[in-house]
Amino acid sequence: xxxxxxxxxxxxxxxxxxxxxxxxxxxxxxxxxxxxxxxxxxxxxxxxxxxxxxxxxxxxxxxxxxxxxxxxxxxxxxxxxxxxxxxxxxxxxxxxxxxxxxxxxxxxxxxxxxxxxxxxxxxxxxxxxxxxxxxxxxxxxxxxxxxxxxxxxxxxxxxxxxxxxxxxxxxxxxxxxxxxxxxxxxxxxxxxxxxxxxxxxxxxxxxxxxxxxxxxxxxxxxxxxxxxxxxxxxxxxxxxxxxxxxxxxxxxxxxxxxxxxxxxxxxxxxxxxxxxxxxxxxxxxxxxxxxxxxxxxxxxxxxxxxxxx
Amino acid sequence: xxxxxxxxxxxxxxxxxxxxxxxxxxxxxxxxxxxxxxxxxxxxxxxxxxxxxxxxxxxxxxxxxxxxxxxxxxxxxxxxxxxxxxxxxxxxxxxxxxxxxxxxxxxxxxxxxxxxxxxxxxxxxxxxxxxxxxxxxxxxxxxxxxxxxxxxxxxxxxxxxxxxxxxxxxxxxxxxxxxxxxxxxxxxxxxxxxxxxxxxxxxxxxxxxxxxxxxxxxxxxxxxxxxxxxxxxxxxxxxxxxxxxxxxxxxxxxxxxxxxxxxxxxxxxxxxxxxxxxxxxxx
Numbered sequence: 001x002x003x004x005x006x007x008x009x010x011x012x013x014x015x016x017x018x019x020x021x022x023x024x025x026x027x028x029x030x031x032x033x034x035x036x037x038x039x040x041x042x043x044x045x046x047x048x049x050x051x052x053x054x055x056x057x058x059x060x061x062x063x064x065x066x067x068x069x070x071x072x073x074x075x076x077x078x079x080x081x082x083x084x085x086x087x088x089x090x091x092x093x094x095x096x097x098x099x100x101x102x103x104x105x106x107x108x109x110x111x112x113x114x115x116x117x118x119x120x121x122x123x124x125x126x127x128x129x130x131x132x133x134x135x136x137x138x139x140x141x142x143x144x145x146x147x148x149x150x151x152x153x154x155x156x157x158x159x160x161x162x163x164x165x166x167x168x169x170x171x172x173x174x175x176x177x178x179x180x181x182x183x184x185x186x187x188x189x190x191x192x193x194x195x196x197x198x199x200x201x202x203x204x205x206x207x208x209x210x211x212x213x214x215x216x217x218x219x220x221x222x223x224x225x226x227x228x229x230x231x232x233x234x235x236x237x238x239x240x241x242x243x244x245x246x247x248x249x250x251x252x253x254x255x256x257x258x259x260x261x262x263x264x265x266x267x268x269x270x271x272x273x274x275x276x277x278x279x280x281x282x283x284x285x286x287x288x289x290x291x292x293x294x295x296x297x298x299x300x301x302x303x304x305x306x307x308x309x
Numbered sequence: 310x311x312x313x314x315x316x317x318x319x320x321x322x323x324x325x326x327x328x329x330x331x332x333x334x335x336x337x338x339x340x341x342x343x344x345x346x347x348x349x350x351x352x353x354x355x356x357x358x359x360x361x362x363x364x365x366x367x368x369x370x371x372x373x374x375x376x377x378x379x380x381x382x383x384x385x386x387x388x389x390x391x392x393x394x395x396x397x398x399x400x401x402x403x404x405x406x407x408x409x410x411x412x413x414x415x416x417x418x419x420x421x422x423x424x425x426x427x428x429x430x431x432x433x434x435x436x437x438x439x440x441x442x443x444x445x446x447x448x449x450x451x452x453x454x455x456x457x458x459x460x461x462x463x464x465x466x467x468x469x470x471x472x473x474x475x476x477x478x479x480x481x482x483x484x485x486x487x488x489x490x491x492x493x494x495x496x497x498x499x500x501x502x503x504x505x506x507x508x509x510x511x512x513x514x515x516x517x518x519x520x521x522x523x524x525x526x527x528x529x530x531x532x533x534x535x536x537x538x539x540x541x542x543x544x545x546x547x548x549x550x551x552x553x554x555x556x557x558x559x560x561x562x563x564x565x566x567x568x569x570x571x572x573x574x575x576x577x578x579x580x581x582x583x584x585x586x587x588x589x590x591x592x
Contacts, residue, residue, distance in 0.1 A: 015436040026449040140574040144532040145566040148552035245440040267448050279441045286438045
């Protein structure tokens, strides 16, 4: 298990290096720059600005400086938010994004898994049909449609919940964003859980458990469900990707001061360092979380767990 | 493609799937509406009607689904957005397939070191967080429909390449490939005429599942303002506009949003139906 963990960690390093290199090259080779305004800057001012940010140096030097900065946790200055460094923006935004994404994942798991299991146990009866109809809709409705609709319904028409804003500690602000972010993931999880549980319930060792006269409850909860969770856990990787990209929409729409909103602002203003910094942090997050999901998957499957050296 | 038997059987199975057939019909209808609708309705997508600003559906003469804040006809703009979304989705899917099929077939047929290097490249790109790199590409190349297409296609081909390589590895061991080699066919000809035609089944299934994904990515970026730019309409930027004004004019959100959901819904069911039809033991 430890060997596996180490091997995976080492395998993540070239990926992260590739991400940093590609992100750097893409943004630097691009025509136009962060100082392109409606009115062209005088040449001297432009040259001064570029010298101040080190943009007049050769590309390899710039890359070396960027890497050296990264090693110290310095992501460079932001061109759009001129009073802040990218590191400060990340430090401010990351906790917000983590709280949002973490709560959404938790909600998706707590809603999706029981719903899927219930549907599987009531196969082809009304709970199954109802849950699967909702899940099919949940998959087809993207976050950027469901989120405004939730705001319209619960925020504006009913007036139950705040429409936007963020004050740390006020959980009411989080309800709508988290629900909007969690719904598509919960829908996908419930479908996967249903399918996988149905398959497991047909397995010979479940028949053996029935033959031994175990109560149905115990068969489902102690024998079938853990085995059925393996494909569900391996979906956690894509689920995390969906949550991270969805958080861009949710943070922008609800005005949450998270990383996603800074990334969108940076992309709209061609703020290279901001976009690069955010993408690198998002990529590192994604790699780490995928690693965790993989390890959880390994741990859940006794064949792999016991066979692992 | 030499044996029409299984293909026709699959088509027959697909035809008996009422849900998938209904969705296919609806998709065709949406496609036709997007292609000819705007011309028939007689409004331009950027034409302003100051007499009827932010009119509700059926409230203003000539504007069936109402107008936006600038008096532009919502139905016409939605159909235009649908057209842009469909065009980008189809083009990006086509480019992805061409690249992915070629890449995968070459890697799978040649095997050895070539295969190892080619698939390693795919693995590295696979590990990148796609949406974020699509954003980087749009930042680097500027925001235009062509950039969007390139950025989406740059990632769409990866899964195709993997699927195709797996198929090609199996196909290259079959007798008809050996026969072609003995007959003196060149490697390029064997790949193009013997390998590729025989692995199109799974590729078609994957393509129908890729199209809705591409539509979602495109609308997602346009919603954020990074994709298709105003005044050109796309489903994504129409939804963003609608979301900004839903308090006073909810139809501006509901019409394009509903259109997008319907589109993705239908694509998913057609894809599921095709998969079941081509792979009967699974269902």
